[in-house]
Amino acid sequence: METIVLYNTLTRRKETFEPLNPEYVGMYVCGPTVYGDPHLGHARPAVTFDLLFRYLQSLGYKVRYVRNITDVGHLEQDADDGEDKIAKKARLEQLEPMEIAHYYTERYRDAMRELGVKSPSIEPHASGHIIEQIEMVKRILDAGYAYESNGSIYFDVEKYNKDYHYGRLSGRNLDDIVTNTRELDGQSDKHHSFDFALWKKASPEHIMRWPSPWSDGFPGWHMECSAMSTKYLGEQFDIHGGGMDLMFPHHECEIAQSTAALGKD
Amino acid sequence: MITINGQKMGKSLGNFITLEQLFTGSHPILAQAYTPMTIRFFVLQAHYRSTLDFSNEALQAAEKGLDRLMKAVETLGKIKAAEKSTSDVNDLERRCKEAMADDLNSPMVISALFDWVRIINQAAEGQQSFTAADLESLKAIVNRYVFDILGLRNEKAAEAGGKDMVSPLVEMLLNMRMEAKAAKDWATSDKIRDNLTAIGIRVKDRKDGFDWEIE
Numbered sequence A: 001m002e003t004i005v006l007y008n009t010l011t012r013r014k015e016t017f018e019p020l021n022p023e024y025v026g027m028y029v030c031g032p033t034v035y036g037d038p039h040l041g042h043a044r045p046a047v048t049f050d051l052l053f054r055y056l057q058s059l060g061y062k063v064r065y066v067r068n069i070t071d072v073g074h075l076e077q078d079a080d081d082g083e084d085k086i087a088k089k090a091r092l093e094q095l096e097p098m099e100i101a102h103y104y105t106e107r108y109r110d111a112m113r114e115l116g117v118k119s120p121s122i123e124p125h126a127s128g129h130i131i132e133q134i135e136m137v138k139r140i141l142d143a144g145y146a147y148e149s150n151g152s153i154y155f156d157v158e159k160y161n162k163d164y165h166y167g168r169l170s171g172r173n174l175d176d177i178v179t180n181t182r183e184l185d186g187q188s189d190k191h192h193s194f195d196f197a198l199w200k201k202a203s204p205e206h207i208m209r210w211p212s213p214w215s216d217g218f219p220g221w222h223m224e225c226s227a228m229s230t231k232y233l234g235e236q237f238d239i240h241g242g243g244m245d246l247m248f249p250h251h252e253c254e255i256a257q258s259t260a261a262l263g264k265d
Numbered sequence B: 001m002i003t004i005n006g007q008k009m010g011k012s013l014g015n016f017i018t019l020e021q022l023f024t025g026s027h028p029i030l031a032q033a034y035t036p037m038t039i040r041f042f043v044l045q046a047h048y049r050s051t052l053d054f055s056n057e058a059l060q061a062a063e064k065g066l067d068r069l070m071k072a073v074e075t076l077g078k079i080k081a082a083e084k085s086t087s088d089v090n091d092l093e094r095r096c097k098e099a100m101a102d103d104l105n106s107p108m109v110i111s112a113l114f115d116w117v118r119i120i121n122q123a124a125e126g127q128q129s130f131t132a133a134d135l136e137s138l139k140a141i142v143n144r145y146v147f148d149i150l151g152l153r154n155e156k157a158a159e160a161g162g163k164d165m166v167s168p169l170v171e172m173l174l175n176m177r178m179e180a181k182a183a184k185d186w187a188t189s190d191k192i193r194d195n196l197t198a199i200g201i202r203v204k205d206r207k208d209g210f211d212w213e214i215e
Ligand SMILES: [Zn+2]
Pocket: A029, A030, A031, A225, A242, A250
């Protein structure tokens, strides 16, 4: 196979690309949260990863390209509190959240087809993988890197940072993160403001909810990508992609979750 | 990162543009509609890690560039083979290959392709020539990079092709209808007319034959 170099955000360097299994490439890319029409911000990463997908295939690699659909757990302002983006749209439009998710998934797919973006190999929905996400939360709890608080489960960033480096993708240290996050207002169930939700207990008005050992609730936004990438590509895979805007916190949290659950970097 | 006229995109900034608005031109910022392939080509013209600034000027330039590229692909199909080649087709292959292998450098691929757009156009004017074998490999290289890897498609040709198929099909059906009429097979004749009407094609009988139009 031809030698190619790709930029690795983790090392901030261009590196020779060597897949874990010769001939096979596993690639996971964070897809859209389906609560609105696809816009310019969706076009660029989609075209970029389509270019990579097509290129790797043209070189003869067998590529398994997984691109998820976020239809649950992505809250307003990308935060741990607030309304689910899809549920909010559903409330405004007086529809079921899943009607919103379906409609905008179709809109996204149509636009991608127009842009010549090939369909990925697998397009899993977060709502279709609640069991896998709960299992992964359990693993993180068992490994000791998460805590339960009032029916919700939070990732213990400080504990994790003692054993691994939280912030290694975005080039941050926990100290910087601490100074840049506001203090908790006393209302929160979290121990620290920089901890993030793995599972959230649903408030009475929150309609998108599933039973779990801890509460009727829903997974944290970052959980789906860790759970679905592990399910379809294994514990280690070759390429993880997404827009630069996702580097922190989304991808940073994904790395921490997967590392904590699987017990290795 | 993506910017629009140098500004970040945001709902509050009034420059939040959906893809449908781009494709139809229905946003106050947009001077015109831009086809999906213009957008794709525009994205590919910049390296994926660089900032991409959308503006009408930049998109119009991309539209022109894509048009030149697609015209050259069509021109390439019409060039006749000659005794000898005046340019080395491996040069294009090598440059595209190196650019892609160097962190997906699509702008370098496009710039190599444009150097060859010029060569192809010169060949059409008789200022360059290629052997039959070189023409075949040139076509293969161009197809591989333009269509398979960059994932572009020739929107204008596809549009024209779609229209061209309708006419001969309608004419064929209406000729069958003429034959049916001549054989006094009114049932078949009416069926063809009614079915065409149902899909929006109006048939008008004339003394010497027929006329038709899409409603
Ligand atoms: Zn993700």
